[in-house]
Amino acid sequence: MIREFLELHGEYHDDKYFKDLTTLKMGGHIRHFVIPNSVDDLKTIIAFLKTNRIQFKVLGNGSNLVCGEGEFPGVIISLKRLCEYRIENDTVYAEAGVLAPALAVTLAKKGYSCLEFASGIPGSIGGLVYMNAGAYKRSMSDVVSEVLVLKDDQLIWLQSDELNFSYRHSIFHDHPRWVVIAARLRLEAKAPEEIEELMADRLRRRRETQPLELPSAGSCFRNPEGGYAWKLIDGIGFRGHRVNDVEVSEKHSNFIVNTGNGTAEDYLNIAYEIQDKVKEQYGIKLVMEVEKFNC
Numbered sequence: 001m002i003r004e005f006l007e008l009h010g011e012y013h014d015d016k017y018f019k020d021l022t023t024l025k026m027g028g029h030i031r032h033f034v035i036p037n038s039v040d041d042l043k044t045i046i047a048f049l050k051t052n053r054i055q056f057k058v059l060g061n062g063s064n065l066v067c068g069e070g071e072f073p074g075v076i077i078s079l080k081r082l083c084e085y086r087i088e089n090d091t092v093y094a095e096a097g098v099l100a101p102a103l104a105v106t107l108a109k110k111g112y113s114c115l116e117f118a119s120g121i122p123g124s125i126g127g128l129v130y131m132n133a134g135a136y137k138r139s140m141s142d143v144v145s146e147v148l149v150l151k152d153d154q155l156i157w158l159q160s161d162e163l164n165f166s167y168r169h170s171i172f173h174d175h176p177r178w179v180v181i182a183a184r185l186r187l188e189a190k191a192p193e194e195i196e197e198l199m200a201d202r203l204r205r206r207r208e209t210q211p212l213e214l215p216s217a218g219s220c221f222r223n224p225e226g227g228y229a230w231k232l233i234d235g236i237g238f239r240g241h242r243v244n245d246v247e248v249s250e251k252h253s254n255f256i257v258n259t260g261n262g263t264a265e266d267y268l269n270i271a272y273e274i275q276d277k278v279k280e281q282y283g284i285k286l287v288m289e290v291e292k293f294n295c
Ligand SMILES: Cc1cc2nc3c(=O)[nH]c(=O)nc-3n(C[C@H](O)[C@H](O)[C@H](O)COP(=O)(O)OP(=O)(O)OC[C@H]3O[C@@H](n4cnc5c(N)ncnc54)[C@H](O)[C@@H]3O)c2cc1C
Pocket: 023, 057, 058, 059, 060, 061, 062, 063, 064, 065, 079, 096, 120, 121, 122, 123, 124, 125, 126, 127, 128, 129, 130, 131, 132, 133, 134, 135, 172, 178, 179, 180, 181, 212, 216, 217, 218, 219, 291
């Protein structure tokens, strides 16, 4: 019955695995996976799942998730088809499924400064808004003007100051059933060469300092107030620490990477050990930035 309903409103799959849908490349089978055909279909699907008390989760580009090996019995909704964007005077309207690095490059070519800080963040606009993702002292809260939200079966616009943005946090953390449909981001005109140079410089820095050649979910921990998680991890001697196929990167110790057939269990064992040792040695509670799901 679930399958038949989802097939009416999108592209349905029963053979998807989190390991193929996340940048960390870990995680088990997804019983129902759907890519809704349109926003109306998404609305209908979510209303149906809520009425029937069926678990669901919206997936962006899977770049901040650590997913467990067990089967997820509910429905994973991909917003891949919400991938339109258009420039409107001094803003860009971008749907949730648009990938941030691609949009950053397009805007730069057209001479619009906006997403330079996000050009190396491998997420979707929906995921970036959800996380208030950021880098180089800039984050989504600096550029988001408003967000179109599917909230309690209604589409509404929320203004930037209504989104409770703070460090790697937004209102969506407190309302896991709300869905970001699109966002309007503020643009500033600049010479394309200037924007492209800045982006290239930042990508070069990322390549030099982050293990981009191996699967990861980015930084495992948030930086504690006034400090850096990687320094604390180095301080407890965990750079290079390994459990089976999961390793604290030698290149950047706040990245925990999958060197082969790593599992969420191994990943979390390392993360919890780091939390315990950092607490013991420094009295600081490191908070995970990556999200555990189905673990
Ligand atoms: C190599 C690498 C580098 C990274 N660098 C950075 C960095 O510099 N700065 C930074 O902040 N992050 C960084 N990240 C982490 C990650 O890219 C960001 O957290 C990003 O915002 C996640 O977006 P996503 O689309 O992949 O979301 P996902 O991982 O798919 O989902 C994350 C959460 O957002 C929710 N979500 C996704 N889309 C929607 C939507 N439309 N509506 C409601 N909820 C939604 C999901 O349900 C989930 O809870 C990095 C990751 C990697 C792998």
